[in-house]
Amino acid sequence: MDDQFLVDAHWVERRAGHKVVLIDTRPAAEFWAGHLQGARHLDPFPFHYYDTSPKAIREFTEQSEWIFSALGITGGETVVFYENNAGMRAARGAWILEYLGHRAVKILDGGLGAMPAAKLTREAAPITPYPFKAAPRPEILATWEQVSAGLGRAATRIFDVRSEAEYYGENVRAKRGGAIPGAVNRDWILNLDPEGRFKSPQELRRIFEALGFGSGDEVIAYCQGGYRAAHAYYALRLAGYTKARNYLGSWGEWGNREDLPIEQPQRR
DSSP, X not given: OOOTTEEOHHHHHHHTTSSEEEEEOSOHHHHHHOEETTOEEOOOTTOOOOOOSHHHHHHHHHHHHHHHHHTTOOSSSEEEEEOSSSOHHHHHHHHHHHHTTOSOEEEETTGGGGXXXXXXXXXXXXXXXXXXXXXXXXXXXXXXXXHHHHTTOTTEEEXXXXXXXHHTTSSOOSSSOSBOTTOEEOOGGGGBOTTSSBOOHHHHHHHHHHTTOXXXXXXXXXXXXXXXXXXXXXHHHHTTOTTEEEESSHHHHHTTOTTSOOBOOOOO
């Protein structure tokens, strides 16, 4: 089971200052109201990419590279992303940096909720930019062409991690409502326990096996914009699925393109 990307409060407290960079992915107002000592701020939520053409993926990579350069990331440190729980903002930030090729990316499991005694500060130290250079890992990202090529393929599973209302077309957030054909739906939030931590690898494995995911399957997760899907990517990895991908464009791309097939699932 690959759970090495998760760290707890004790790990953060022990490793603070030892080539560890904390990145707070909450909205700016929450960051400035109080954050962990030394944390840098990045709210990844405004950065939507609904185009996964080759040109757009290059632009996404270049912009992401610029963002982490501005955050002073060198590639030689361990980067820990956090928010109030182990949520989609932290997962999105971690997934982007992992896609860029950084090899020491982690998520604070449970977020600030797991550190009730932590002393928060409103002070933020200046950041020295660094020319971070990406070495993209395309195997953890899916484009619309790769999703399309996987439709009907036995070893490729399409994982819809939106709400049921989105999946059934009751909450329409694009030109079209519905789902990618053959997609299996399970809301991403169900991968967390009541304390806001990831469920155990064993429990997640049982859940995904019950959905029909085989151990060797390629599982492509999607949502509306690739944030909840980034979280599902980490849940899949935690459960031992080594061929997980995040469909970056997600329904924001697929549902707005009338040349791509959809289905209209019906509640039973």
